[in-house]
Amino acid sequence: MNNVPKLIVFSAPSGAGKTTLVRHLLKQEELNLAFSISAASREAREGEIDGVHYYFLGIKEFKQRIRDEKFLEFEEVYKDQFYGTLKTEVERLWAQGKNVIFDIDVVGGLRLKKKFPDRTIAIFVKPPSINELQIRLKKRKTESQEKIAMRVAKASTEMATAPQFDVIIENDDLDQAKNKAYRVVQDYINAPVASHEEE
Numbered sequence: 001m002n003n004v005p006k007l008i009v010f011s012a013p014s015g016a017g018k019t020t021l022v023r024h025l026l027k028q029e030e031l032n033l034a035f036s037i038s039a040a041s042r043e044a045r046e047g048e049i050d051g052v053h054y055y056f057l058g059i060k061e062f063k064q065r066i067r068d069e070k071f072l073e074f075e076e077v078y079k080d081q082f083y084g085t086l087k088t089e090v091e092r093l094w095a096q097g098k099n100v101i102f103d104i105d106v107v108g109g110l111r112l113k114k115k116f117p118d119r120t121i122a123i124f125v126k127p128p129s130i131n132e133l134q135i136r137l138k139k140r141k142t143e144s145q146e147k148i149a150m151r152v153a154k155a156s157t158e159m160a161t162a163p164q165f166d167v168i169i170e171n172d173d174l175d176q177a178k179n180k181a182y183r184v185v186q187d188y189i190n191a192p193v194a195s196h197e198e199e
């Protein structure tokens, strides 16, 4: 049953490097991955494209979709900043026979794992230290000082969830982290799904 599409979840505190690793994996065509485009209530950053990086819904529309039960999972990841996986997004990618890769917060990641236990691998990206997160976020220059502080403040709680994930990838040396991510994902995609999985 190797052809059952799988879910590959990358979660981590902001700045740990999950987006970098996910983008690297998406370039490897043999993995047959497609990115789950999340919905977000925040504004697009410079260079981010609606319908490519996120579906930028704005807060009103986001809340309407919550009421309409359109989400597989959603979270208020930071105060007044909602993110979520739309049911239609995963259906769309599964219909294409793709393995779906997610860049989502730790709570959402563990929630997906619970929903699809037999076809999900949950990967935690661990930064070398919380201080390093701050350095990376400053260098990335996408967030204000205040938003960086908000992200870093949440990092310790997020780090504490690491043992609940299937695999932890330490992202210190980027090339090593990329190689490990590739091996882990390749092995998981090639492994048969558990025999009690319903199809």
Ligand SMILES: Nc1nc2c(ncn2[C@@H]2O[C@H](COP(=O)(O)OP(=O)(O)O)[C@@H](O)[C@H]2O)c(=O)[nH]1
Pocket (backbone or CB within 6 Å): 011, 012, 013, 014, 015, 019, 038, 039, 073, 074, 075, 077, 083, 084, 085, 103, 104, 105, 106, 107, 108, 109
């Ligand atoms: N639960 C959940 N979290 C998400 C989703 N999409 C993105 N996130 C998370 O929301 C957080 C903020 O994302 P973003 O604004 O892109 O900032 P970044 O992580 O600093 O690059 C990150 O932890 C994302 O992984 C989603 O669909 N569901």
Ligand SMILES: Nc1ncnc2c1ncn2[C@@H]1O[C@H](COP(=O)(O)OP(=O)(O)O)[C@@H](O)[C@H]1O
Pocket (backbone or CB within 6 Å): 012, 013, 014, 015, 016, 017, 018, 019, 020, 021, 136, 137, 139, 140, 171, 172, 173, 174, 177
């Ligand atoms: N191993 C690494 N060493 C140094 N910088 C890194 C490393 N991995 C990622 N970065 C940089 O750190 C910043 C945060 O990475 P990003 O992938 O955006 O993290 P996340 O998606 O987890 O918030 C980016 O500017 C990225 O280029």
